Amino acid sequence: MSITGIRGFNDILPEECAVWRRIEDEAVRVFTAFGFSEIRLPVVEKTELFLRSIGETTDIVEKQMYTFSDRHGESLALRPEGTAPLVRAYIEKRLYAASPATRLFYMGPMFRYERPQKGRYRQFHQIGAEVLGTESPMADAEALKMLETLFVSLGISGVEIEINSLGCPRCRPAYKEELKGFLADKTERLCDNCKGRIGKNPLRALDCKTPGCLTATHGAPAVSDFLCDACGGHFKGLRSALDMLGVAAKVNPRMVRGLDYYTRTTFEVTSGAGTLGAQNAIAAGGRYDGLVEELGGPATPCFGFAIGMERLALLVDRNRVEKRPLVLFLAMGDGAGEKGVEVAARLRDAGLRVVADYAEGSLKSRMKRADRMGAGYVIILGEDEIREGVLTVKDMTTGAQEKIAQDKIPALIKGRSQGAQA
Ligand SMILES: [Zn+2]
Ligand SMILES: [Zn+2]
Missing domain, CATH: 3.30.930.10 (Bira Bifunctional Protein; Domain 2)
Incomplete structure (x- = not known):
């Protein structure tokens, strides 16, 4: 067990x-x-x-x-x-x-x-x-x-x-005495706790939420008058x-x-x-x-x-809990993984919150997982992107995706998430 x-x-x-x-x-x-x-x-x-x-x-x-x-x-x-x-x-x-x-x-x-x-x-x-x-x-x-x-x-x-x-x-002692006097013929209604404390600490009954204590203290003298x-x-x-x-x-x-x-x-x-x-x-x-x-x-x-x-x-x-959107970095294909970890590190240096996903599997299943993780953006690095020297950025809220140079990504994501928060 x-x-x-x-x-x-x-x-x-x-x-x-x-x-x-x-x-x-x-x-x-x-x-x-x-x-x-x-x-x-x-x-x-x-x-x-x-x-x-x-x-x-x-x-x-x-x-x-x-x-x-x-x-x-x-x-x-x-x-x-x-x-x-x-x-x-x-x-x-x-x-x-x-x-x-x-x-x-x-x-x-x-x-x-x-x-x-x-x-x-x-x-x-x-x-x-x-x-x-x-x-x-x-x-x-x-x-x-x-x-x-x-x-x-x-x-x-x-x-x-x-x-x-x-x-x-x-x-306070004079008030305590006054309150004790007020409660003297009502002690039967008090809860056991308050009954036990009436000698030392009658004020406690005023704070007690049991029905008996509420009725017993109804109309009790107020400390502010003393x-x-x-x-x-x-x-x-x-x-x-x-x-x-x-x-x-x-x-x-x-x-x-x-x-x-x-x-x-x-x-x-x-x-x-x-x-x-x-x-x-x-x-x-x-x-x-x-x-x-x-x-x-x-x-x-x-x-x-x-x-x-x-x-x-x-x-x-x-x-109203402020948080930067989570960016999931997916590297697809041979050799992309290592490159991915490196790019993710650079994007973090630029102020983004990035998780590099090293998992295997199809793009579709990995996108599903990104969704479950609550990622705001997914950045994809595949063979096409490596060849063209760009990255694909998908906005998970709108579904829109575009290919963009790596150094433009931080400004794009920060700009959008500020726009979304406003
Ligand atoms: Zn005083
Ligand atoms: Zn009580």
Whole structure:
């Protein structure tokens, strides 16, 4: 029996990779323009890092982490998210020493043991960005602007941005108490998860999608009504900065995020209604002003977000993935093969994407194969062409073919494919 892949661990096949590559390239371009630099982090960290950052009463830590003991008995985890490892590196490598605010982005696989469904896998991929070292709501607003710029550059429209403020350690405890009081006579309706967490973390129930928790939390007090002056001012600053930048965002007082380290700003970007079904969040994040200090670094207010690659890829228009047409080079007849490889190399030097086909067989069967490969053009070098010092170029879209001098081919193909894309 042949060996299969693991459930929830997905192969990203070539056609999909073209879409991913485009997303990654755009992200690098846009984030770099906003002054962010890339950081590459390991996929394995000490389990303790996630226990201390994400919080012990979260779904991720309670149920979804891939942890294992290494050969020395140390508990390690496949990273379930990117912020904690980034903060770990920020502290360990003293990245805060370089400048007042550090702007970093990362991309790569994350791992959570969840029930696989459309657009959700156990190995999933994120692109994330973090601004470390500033408390200013301008940083939050600019990061949201950056995200919006990326979506626009990918041709994705109709996304909705929702924002909220979760307050800070000074004002949130009073809200927690208020919410606990509100839920006190409704605990029977809560799901087992939320019931178990009501003491430590009643906010989680606001985020829970089970029908019981939805009805139990209906009409619950809003965290925004409990913000202290500083948090209220921060949230107001965020909204006016977003206005100034032309970023449309709706306040959703029920939005709390599933991680403990968030403070003040939280946000979520969803695709327009229905596009992705229930799993329609494509990016989310917020402020985590206490995390760096919590993990042993200097007090450093931060803002960050992560984009779900699999879901974003579903929204990118396949037709907008730029690619040069594939040119298949067919050499026919004795001695043509070697000449063909040489000509193919020259055409590549001139900027074309060329595969030399060394296969045997009739022209007809080889043309059929070219079609299956999705070749945009086929260049034929046969005995006639060698004698006349030309090549035959067939446009696979129109079927038109002509004999043309080798040095004119790159301009011909580039000109046509640009015309076709316009
Ligand atoms: Zn506060
Ligand atoms: Zn619940």
